[in-house]
Amino acid sequence: MAKYQFFELTQDGKKLVRYLCTDLINFTQEKDRLLAQGFEVMGDMIYAGNEEEAIAHFNSGMVYPLEEYNKSNIVGGLFYCVKSLAESASGLLHRRSDN
Incomplete structure (x- = not known):
């Protein structure tokens, strides 16, 4: 390679x-x-x-670096994926409560 x-x-x-x-x-x-x-x-x-x-x-x-990271560390990749989803959901909840 x-x-x-x-x-x-x-x-x-x-x-x-x-x-x-x-x-x-x-x-x-x-x-x-x-x-x-x-x-x-x-x-x-x-x-x-x-x-x-x-x-x-x-x-x-950014897909390639994320794929490479996930290949080398599946637990770390899963952690950051869940963390990102939680932050996105939290942002949506805050926007809805502001309306």
């Missing part, structure tokens, strides 16, 4: 996205070149079997 780093630049209202595989011999130089052009690092490294898989994980937004 390879590691991929994604970069983003907003230019003329459009988001440009580039990615680099850390296995490249010149990864550091290419990363520095993108940063010098104004690109910013987007999120953590993505571990994927190939470029297409890395792009799919990147496009999934």
Whole structure:
């Protein structure tokens, strides 16, 4: 499995996205070149079997990191899922009581 780093630049209202595989011999130089052009690092490294898989994980937004966390710690993932649901329900109850 390879590691991929994604970069983003907003230019003329459009988001440009580039990615680099850390296995490249010149990864550091290419990363520095993108940063010098104004690109910013987007999120953590993505571990994927190939470029297409890395792009799919990147496009999934926060779903990928959550999936990876849940794979490594099912109890922790369940805790945060229940906590999030409880906070959402609490927010709904507060909004209804304000009306």
